[in-house]
Amino acid sequence: MVRKIGLLVKPDPDARRHADALEAWLQEKGCVVVRKPSVLPLSSAPSTHVSAPPDLFCVMVLGGDGTFLSAVRWMGNNQVPIIGIKFGQVGFLAEAAEEQIFSVAALIVDENFTTRPRMRLDVEVWRGAERVKHETVFNDVVINKGALARLALIRTLVDDRYLTDYRADGLIVATPTGSTAYSLAAGGPIMHPALSGILITPICPFTLTNRPLIVPDTACIEIQLAEKSADIMLTFDGQVGLPLDHQHRILVRKAAVPVNLITLPERNFFDVLRTKLRWSGSRQ
16 A cells, blocks of 8 residues: 655755655655645735645654644644654654654654544634634634733633633633643643643733633633724634634634644653753752
């Protein structure tokens, strides 16, 4: 059987050079390579989103976390395995470093790997009776105010029960995987990716008692802005943006289809945290 492998590459000379060599190597092994360059997120150019072919064997991502998120969006609900090769700064989502690229490719060609599902979020944006946007995110969906806007007043309900009105610079709703992204920078906790839950993190809340909250992954989170809110943007994994006003209503819940990450046996989540966050270890 001929394996068709997706290859998504960061727009970087070093990543492109490695991708050229990897593509040639995979073709020598009899694989068909579907190569897609990564595009800059939140571009003002018209949307030309094209989904990945449905018959991919796996997807390899050469880049940082932004490139990985772009690849997940490209895959849509296609549950093929995916692995990231780090060519970025932090790379929480990358499973391997660039010097491992061919050893990882060999494991994939030989089907000598395992996968682990990671939760995604399903996000619907309604304006009255019309659904104006539907996206699936791997890390987070973020409500953020513009630089000159006043504090946003964000009414939040969980399972149709009123939670609070966040007066803040914004609000993040994240998966456990996304807990190490924007939410972490905003003071949210780190969640192990195997946990079942959805994280709600206010950004610079005016009321200091508004703390991050983890709700069950069975919950439906509903968000709406106050009437006087202006210059507010909703972003999906930092890839796509949508201007918001008080007539929009946002519904966030666990997506039905997860992302299947290829895992390497020597990679441990706590080792990743210690390395990426530069935590000190024991001196004994």
